[in-house]
Amino acid sequence: MKTLSSFCTSLVMLMLCTLAVHAQTVIPLWPKGAPGFENRRNEPEQAKDYWVKNIHNPSLTVYAPPADKANGAAVIICPGGGHRLLVYNSEGVAPAKFYNDLGVTVFILKYRLGRDSLSPYKVDIHPKQDAYRAMRLVRSRAAEFNIDTNRIGMMGFSAGGEVVDMVAFSGWKGDPAAADPIDRVSAKPNFIVQVYPGPGYVPERIPSDSPIAFLVAANDDACCSLPIIQLLQRYREARVPVEMHMYAKGDHAFNMGMTRRLRSINNWPQRLADWLTDSNILQPFHKKVLH
Template identity: 60%
Template sequence: MRAELLLKLSIIITLLHPLLAFGQGDSITMKLWDNGAPGFESRRNEPEKGDKYISDVHNPSITVYLPPKEKATGMAVVICPGGGHRMLVINSEGREPARYFNSLGIAAIVLKYRLARDTMSPYKITVHAPQDANRAMRLVRKNAAQWGIDANRIGIMGFSAGGEVVNMMAYAPGDGDLRATDAIKRLSAKPNFVILVYPGPLGVPKEVLPDAPPVFLVAANEDVCCSPPIIALLQAYRKAGASVEAHIYAKGNHAFNMGYRSPYQSLKAWPQRLTDWIVDNNYFKSATEVKK
């Protein structure tokens, strides 16, 4: 009972003060490949541009935000910010959701993936961005024990274009290659659950399998671009009999982020619906705890 009370109190504090959950220094940054992305190793030392909006990502990386050890649940989420594949909205769709997850005892891993629509970009949306997301999932699993993460409770979250990246990797084969010389490639990249926030239309599967990862979907009905993918995924999941929860809000259009700055009360509260879903699916608990 005490643990549940503390969790509820933490959620309330986060909703009221979303920017106070942790300091920006409480993070670990790690490149996805030590020597640079395959085929683009020569670009690994080229600097990124921006702070709130990142461009020129040539050496993709993850930034790991861990919750306090006494609060950690073992759950983790890899976060893919949006930005139209031209940039990464790293603050509103990366650091802010990381703060929210940390407040709940969830490890948050923000991915900087390569951008196919950036100026003079040599990358392809359907190739390099999902390659980076797959590598990020495997890298988190490799370091799971060190970071206090349960390798069977690692999900992935995508906003807008980041949602497209998630769709392209989450519903594709992601088993590890046991013959690979790179130990990271031997690990599975399949997420244990998926969170999609106004995802773009690219990569939406026409059908999903019954064992597709449970998914949480959220968008505004006014969003002409990115509410249809939510509906398509909802229908595909229902047809397959797979686990799905969808929230379509009347107002808000696109890019409401974590809802903190939205003028609509329903969107300000949407993260609480996500928290409810996490609780209902027992993601705060290990498999052993669930069986008790």
Template identity: 35%
Template sequence: MTQLGAGLLGAALPAMPVFGAAATGPLVLRLWPEGVPGAKNGLGPERVDDGRLSNVSEPTLTVFAPAVDRPNGAAVIICPGGGYVRLSTQREGEQYAAWLSTLGITSFVLKYRMAEFGHPAPLQDVLRAVRLVRSQAARFRIKADRIGVMGSSAGGHLAASASTLFDHPLGRTGAELDRVSARPDFSVLMYPVIAMEGPAVHAGSRKALLGSAPSAETVALMSVERQVTAATPPTLLIHTQADTAVPVENSILFYQALVRAKVPAEMYLFEHGSHGMGMRAGLGTASEWPRRAEEWLRGRGLLAISN
């Protein structure tokens, strides 16, 4: 961890229990203890329906420790999907965290703001999450250069936004923590929303994030395949041909942009598996994607135990 990150630890957050000391479930970190940017009154409480959250106004990170004796120092910030109107926190958050824990990875499930706030609130939340985790790397026994993002569907769009817009002014709020790098070190994108226009667009995600009449400039900015550069981190993409909600062309567009920028990337396109498949069994080779992802993580040295 950088000296800056260590110094910001005390300034950015109130005192909280040491990692692993909580006896009543996973540790939950407030993203904005100093106050949520653009906070809105009158939104009411969060709503929970069948493992999905909506009406989020207080973004958080829920911490899931590695299940193995020796954590490898890698961390993943998980962005559940839900079209920027809800968060599938069980299927595309907690289940992923349980799997990643078996690989020695520390997971942080992100609860981010959505349609009630619109752009750029989700971007601010995911970049604050990266900065917060990196600034507290020593506390969570992780490496500041092994922090990745993972997202599904609209959460995949958010993870891809973090991977391409990590230094964008819209992702900063003027807080001291802005000085910590928000660039993820790797990303895993599950059937992600990528395009914000054209035949591959997911209209619902676009409307929820950008509103009914976004400017051409905003549409271009948030069509994240256009924002890929050589600084975009190594990326794994997983999608299916059977996905009729978010066309597979979204992953293809992003992969092509990665190739043009010479960013290390792999992509698995499976025949079976509907949108939102998560870790569901019985989908043929598509259900084996966690093994492919583990191989990719291992091949990049992210699962090796470091001292």
């Protein structure tokens, strides 16, 4: 009996250790809850299969790369889902693992959903508020995560691409008089990756100091092929570096590939890896040492 008890104890400890290894750090965007909705921060999220919704306490989930691969780059991922839910696994966890393999630290943003059932949030207000805060929070804690503050980007899928468009081209500057030191920090992404971004919030023009961009969609995507064409034109007009990949077939929501019987779609992430390399985003990070 003693042997069985010892075995069970060891098994439980092994399971706990395994869970600990795979556990991810979750950082609420605001410690006391989102401004104006603090009383809802403890309401549980709903999750099933591939999605998460009922988000009242917006947060960042951290996926850190192996220490021997980490290069100081970081990206905040905004999954899609029509502002009704977040396609969390395919458009959050899967790209996080892709970036981790490249040495990039990932923060998956759970933003508030304006079209969720009985949602008190507005699409054009609260996701934008969450995304600005996420950028400022990551940049303010860069030293903690060994991140280069000049290589923090944003990636958006579908509706998450709309969230990226909301914050990538204006409203970057922090408020030097803000009581919260996080709100004093710049929210400007250094690069953006837009994967079949939604049609809303593409600006009529972008400033000449906009973040460099990688754009990808399929031509037969009735919803979201036009936005990357519009973004490409705006980038060309502003003379800001941009790369676009428009695939003949793939429709919508091809995620990180490997789910369609199309070689081009299945291999599109390699084009992103090439662009990240050519844009010097994956270069090793050498922290400054003060003497």
